Amino acid sequence: MTSELYLLGFGPEGWGPVLARAGLMTLAVSLSAFLLGTVLGTLTVWGRVSGNPVTRRIAETYVVVLRGIPDLLVIFLFYFGGRQVVSLVGTALGFEGPFDISGFVAGMLAIGLISGAGQSEVLRGAYQAVPKGTLEAGRVVGMSRWQLFRRVTAPQAMVTAIPGMGNQWQSVIKESALVSVTGLVETMRQVSIAAGTTQEHFLFYTAAAVIYLIITTLSDQVFRMLERRSMAGYAGGSH
Amino acid sequence: MTNNLPAVSVKGLHKSFGSHEVLKGIDLAAHDGDVISLIGASGSGKSTLLRCIPMLEIPNSGSISVGEAHITPRDGKLSRADERTARAIRRDLGFVFQNFNLWPHRTVLQNVVEAPMIVQRRNKAECRDEAMALLEKVGLSDKADAWPNQLSGGQQQRVAIARALAQKPRALLFDEPTSALDPELVGEVLKVMRDLADEGRTMIIVTHEMGFAREVSSRTIFLHQGLVEEDGTPEQVFGNAHSERCRAFLSGYFDRA
Ligand SMILES: Nc1ncnc2c1ncn2[C@@H]1O[C@H](COP(=O)(O)OP(=O)(O)O)[C@@H](O)[C@H]1O
Ligand SMILES: [Mg+2]
Numbered sequence: 405m406t407s408e409l410y411l412l413g414f415g416p417e418g419w420g421p422v423l424a425r426a427g428l429m430t431l432a433v434s435l436s437a438f439l440l441g442t443v444l445g446t447l448t449v450w451g452r453v454s455g456n457p458v459t460r461r462i463a464e465t466y467v468v469v470l471r472g473i474p475d476l477l478v479i480f481l482f483y484f485g486g487r488q489v490v491s492l493v494g495t496a497l498g499f500e501g502p503f504d505i506s507g508f509v510a511g512m513l514a515i516g517l518i519s520g521a522g523q524s525e526v527l528r529g530a531y532q533a534v535p536k537g538t539l540e541a542g543r544v545v546g547m548s549r550w551q552l553f554r555r556v557t558a559p560q561a562m563v564t565a566i567p568g569m570g571n572q573w574q575s576v577i578k579e580s581a582l583v584s585v586t587g588l589v590e591t592m593r594q595v596s597i598a599a600g601t602t603q604e605h606f607l608f609y610t611a612a613a614v615i616y617l618i619i620t621t622l623s624d625q626v627f628r629m630l631e632r633r634s635m636a637g638y639a640g641g642s643h
Numbered sequence: 644m645t646n647n648l649p650a651v652s653v654k655g656l657h658k659s660f661g662s663h664e665v666l667k668g669i670d671l672a673a674h675d676g677d678v679i680s681l682i683g684a685s686g687s688g689k690s691t692l693l694r695c696i697p698m699l700e701i702p703n704s705g706s707i708s709v710g711e712a713h714i715t716p717r718d719g720k721l722s723r724a725d726e727r728t729a730r731a732i733r734r735d736l737g738f739v740f741q742n743f744n745l746w747p748h749r750t751v752l753q754n755v756v757e758a759p760m761i762v763q764r765r766n767k768a769e770c771r772d773e774a775m776a777l778l779e780k781v782g783l784s785d786k787a788d789a790w791p792n793q794l795s796g797g798q799q800q801r802v803a804i805a806r807a808l809a810q811k812p813r814a815l816l817f818d819e820p821t822s823a824l825d826p827e828l829v830g831e832v833l834k835v836m837r838d839l840a841d842e843g844r845t846m847i848i849v850t851h852e853m854g855f856a857r858e859v860s861s862r863t864i865f866l867h868q869g870l871v872e873e874d875g876t877p878e879q880v881f882g883n884a885h886s887e888r889c890r891a892f893l894s895g896y897f898d899r900a
Contacts, residue, residue, distance in 0.1 A: 537744035545758035546734035559748045637790035
């Protein structure tokens with residue numbers, strides 16, 4: 405196998421450049437999905453704690469549904485189902501076909517939706533850990549709901565949430581491999597192509613594992629750094 | 644300010660938690676410069692009364708005024724317009740909690756500039772200078788860049804007082820400001836409060852520090868089971884209360900001391 409390592413290189417026959425591009429695609433689709441998930445997760449927590457029974461029911465249903473169905477199914481639903489919906493709507497509006505929905509968008513929406521449910525659990529725990537007295541102190545100086553969220557709740561909840569959010573991010577990276585079923589050329593899809601072409605399955609799937617490990621390890625460092633920074637004021641130490 | 648409108652006025656205040664009626668019709672007016680101490684047994688409703696003024700608890704009926712701002716909640720609810728008035732009232736009052744409730748993710752200085760800068764949207768440099776002067780006043784200018792949890796309880800409470808003062812409030816409300824402190828730290832907080840009283844600040848203070856209440860306040864109110872049972876000068880309330888219960892309550896204190 406060692407003799408075949410040149411296949412991973414950046415030479416004329418090397419798959420290096422396409423693998424690197426695929427790694428970046430994994431990162432891009434994961435990052436968009438994660439951020440979408442953060443927005444959805446935050447809205448879900450808000451829906452649950454705002455005291456409005458309708459928003460609470462919607463938020464709870466969302467979490468139950470997304471936790472209860474396979475992730476792959478959600479992706480299929482968005483990619484194939486989404487294409488169907490888009491072409492239906494497109495035809496109805498009088499546009500010419502053919503209609504398509506990109507694997508990137510479908511994957512981002514699907515994984516973002518899945519991750520939002522998971523992130524909402526982390527964020528809810530973090531919200532509940534914010535000392536109630538600090539919220540009263542904010543209300544009593546006349547803060548609006550938004551100011552209270554932005555200045556008091558969110559910064560404190562973030563501290564508690566960071567480790568859990570790190571785990572959610574790792575999940576998103578791994579789930580992003582599922583998006584390969586849409587044909588989006590991210591890491592998983594690219595190594596499958598390379599393995600099929602060269603018949604070096606072991607080599608290329610190992611390379612993929614290394615790519616994922618590089619991304620997750622670097623991410624871990626970033627989250628640790630964020631955690632250290634956000635701890636200012638809590639350890640009673642320096643800042 | 645020049646007319647005779649009280650700084651803080653409470654009329655016919657009722658507040659229940661579920662079926663438990665905690666305040667049963669309270670009237671109270673604090674004029675500019677008044678220092679009112681609120682005393683009474685634990686559970687008599689002192690905190691609830693104080694918390695109703697900035698609408699941390701919404702009264703079931705009765706009305707609250709702070710200067711020109713006036714709210715009459717119905718059934719323990721605030722209308723949209725009431726919400727706006729409540730925020731105006733809160734901006735106009737400084738509230739000091741028993742447990743300080745500083746924002747742990749902000750430094751001492753950031754805690755003090757938060758309300759004037761973010762809520763009142765005043766000039767940043769100006770807020771900072773004022774905040775430094777206030778920290779100086781409470782004896783903590785060297786702690787401006789410290790984090791709250793690096794400070795003792797007494798220091799945290801002094802920061803909380805500076806934070807309340809930074810709002811330039813019409814009146815200051817204190818809910819047992821020294822009850823969470825180790826005994827040796829009580830004095831430094833009381834000293835700051837005494838200075839504020841001497842400056843002529845309008846203050847309403849829930850306290851169990853009877854010696855302080857007697858010396859510093861201009862009026863003392865004894866609350867019993869959600870009603871004002873005794874209301875007068877400290878000389879009268881501490882020396883010669885009409886109410887049997889008030890005398891018994893106070894003798895319990897002074898016997899212990
Ligand atoms: N948020 C609340 N929910 C239910 N009961 C409460 C609440 N706050 C206070 N109470 C009750 O109201 C009564 C008066 O409490 P409080 O105003 O804290 O008295 P004080 O400050 O004089 O000790 C007590 O019986 C207390 O248990
Ligand atoms: Mg109390």
